Amino acid sequence: MLYKSRKTYKIHLIRHGLTEGNLAGQYIGRTDLPLAGAGVAQLKQYAEENDYPKVDCVYSSPMLRAVQSAKILYPSKDIQTVDNLREIDFGEFEGKTAHELESNPAYADWAAGRINSAPDGEDNTEFAKRLCVGLNEIVRDMVAKKAEHSAVIM
Numbered sequence: 001m002l003y004k005s006r007k008t009y010k011i012h013l014i015r016h017g018l019t020e021g022n023l024a025g026q027y028i029g030r031t032d033l034p035l036a037g038a039g040v041a042q043l044k045q046y047a048e049e050n051d052y053p054k055v056d057c058v059y060s061s062p063m064l065r066a067v068q069s070a071k072i073l074y075p076s077k078d079i080q081t082v083d084n085l086r087e088i089d090f091g092e093f094e095g096k097t098a099h100e101l102e103s104n105p106a107y108a109d110w111a112a113g114r115i116n117s118a119p120d121g122e123d124n125t126e127f128a129k130r131l132c133v134g135l136n137e138i139v140r141d142m143v144a145k146k147a148e149h150s151a152v153i154m
Helices: 020-024 038-051 063-071 107-111 125-143
Strands: 010-014 056-058 079-081 151-154
Touching: 010 125, 038 063, 056 107, 056 125, 063 079, 063 151, 125 151
Parallel strands: 010 151, 056 079, 056 151
Antiparallel strands: none
16 A cells, blocks of 8 residues: 655744733733834844744734734745734733732632633633634645745744
C-alpha cells in the first residue's frame, strides 16, 4: 500500500508589543490601542537581536497593536488580518486594573473561574471557539497558498 507524503505546517504564535494599557496593568481586549513607544522600541530591539522565524505568510488580529507589531517584525510581508483572532471582550472589566476591580464580587468570581465571562463580556468558551475558527481559516489559507510556515500575531 502506498501512502501519500504528508506536509508539515508550522504556525508561530507571537504576542503583540506593549500598549499603554498593558503598561498600566489594564484589561484591554476590544479597546483598539496602538503600540506604546516602549512597545515599538522593544519589538525593534527583539527583531534586531533575535532570529524571528522565516515565514511564507503573516496573519494578524485586526487590532491595531497586532497589525503594528506584525509590520515591525515582518516589514517585507503582506499582513493578512483574521477577524476571529480579535482579543476577548472583557465587558465591564475593560480598561480597568485588577486593583480597581478587587472589591467587585463578579471580578472575584471571574478571576477564580467560577463564572465564564466578565459581566457583559465575551464568554471564555465562545472566545476559545472563535479562536479555533480563526486558526482553521489560517490553515486553510496556508494549504491553498502552499505555504508551510506562518506567523500569527495576536
